[in-house]
Amino acid sequence: MAFRVLIVDDSPVMRALIRRVIVLSGLEGAAFLEASDGREALDVLRAQSVDVVLTDINMPSMDGEQLVRCLHADAALKSVPIIVVSTDGTESRMRQMLSLGARGYVKKPFMPETLRQELERVLGGAYAG
């Protein structure tokens, strides 16, 4: 089944890594969109259909925390699931982001399998390859 992933990270190499991990993980049918911060992500989300957002927290202009807040407050976008992918693995940060509306949290560094499992969990088993 095809699905569209929006990868939000200010690091181009991190976006490339996440793309590659998803492709190699066996999740079939992924199409990728990219944004370098929350503001760009909102522009993409308002223009195109997206099945899941993977976002970093620490970004310029609009960070991941603000992005999650904006999506949760937007009636048209609040149903789009968000998975946070961040170097910040503190319990307090994870609790905060999940309470704001993120559906999942992957701490960097991560094993490729961890990202795949989190995507499958959030998207549902129909997307598994």
Next chain:
Amino acid sequence: MPDSEWHGLLAAAAAEVLETMFFASVYGPPQAGADRAGPRMAARVGFAGTPNGVLTLSISTPAMRALAANFLASDDGDPLPVSQLEGVICELANMICGALLSQVKAAELFRLTSPELLPDDAPCPPFQPHISLALGEDAGDGTIDLWLDLEPHAH
């Protein structure tokens, strides 16, 4: 927390990141007199919280090339562009810093600054690194040096 404990956490964080996302073997402190000649790259990332601080890392350029190729799964034999190398070393610093702070039990959230590449003429801290790690053949047999500068009175 005493400095020695911080440095232990830093070594563990660096090893976790290098092994998990860069597929590098980490052998602990390099042997005395290990060769540090040749070009090196450096990056740093700051953080605000309790405490505030700056993490700086320096690594031999061939080792960084090997790590970047592992990270990006580049197998086409062509050297990676410098812009990608710079992006990967910044992400390496970012992840080590995040992994370090994730082990710290702090009452408030930490905020990381965007990692920055240090130009050749901007020296690393003028004292011995707090942590040095020898990397395996899969990372060009290089060494990585780490400095953790914590704000006085905060730890």
